[in-house]
Amino acid sequence: MSEQKQGDAAETGRACPIDPDRRDFLSRTAFWVTTGTLTFAAIGVARMPKPGVMPGRSADLKLGPPGNFPVSPDPVRIGARNLFILHDENGFAAISAVCTHLGCIVAATGDGFACPCHGSRFGPDGRVTQGPAGSPLPWFRMSLAPDGQIVVHTDKMVPTGTRFQLG
Numbered sequence: 001m002s003e004q005k006q007g008d009a010a011e012t013g014r015a016c017p018i019d020p021d022r023r024d025f026l027s028r029t030a031f032w033v034t035t036g037t038l039t040f041a042a043i044g045v046a047r048m049p050k051p052g053v054m055p056g057r058s059a060d061l062k063l064g065p066p067g068n069f070p071v072s073p074d075p076v077r078i079g080a081r082n083l084f085i086l087h088d089e090n091g092f093a094a095i096s097a098v099c100t101h102l103g104c105i106v107a108a109t110g111d112g113f114a115c116p117c118h119g120s121r122f123g124p125d126g127r128v129t130q131g132p133a134g135s136p137l138p139w140f141r142m143s144l145a146p147d148g149q150i151v152v153h154t155d156k157m158v159p160t161g162t163r164f165q166l167g
């Protein structure tokens, strides 16, 4: 034991069981491990709220003549803009394909929509039937352009169930 260590032990009346050099090394190691862990955790938290997939651009989307969408119980996926177009006996509807949980793209299942990311399920009208999503798939306003094409206004939402009728 060095003279310094013997002096410390003599002042306190007891011998320190840990070598001061080793104690300094452990303190520095603990500091840097903690700092590194907190830094990586902060980066992870900062990235978390962002959805994995962002919704399409907010703009009007022309989809061609109404005849492109024959009456069917199955919605048609417009992949380029993350939409489903539904045309049934009640009229047309444009339903977002972007999951309201964290933004994954839902798939049509025949009896609604299912999200592959965390298991949310939506009914045929986009209402939540199983979480974790907390809100329904948005419906967008539709209209007929002067040139006769169906237009979806992806920046204007309408209440669930709102149908667009031709003429």
Ligand code: FES
Binding pocket: 099, 100, 101, 102, 103, 104, 115, 116, 117, 118, 119, 120, 131, 132, 133
């Ligand atoms: S993103 Fe769809 S359930 Fe999480």
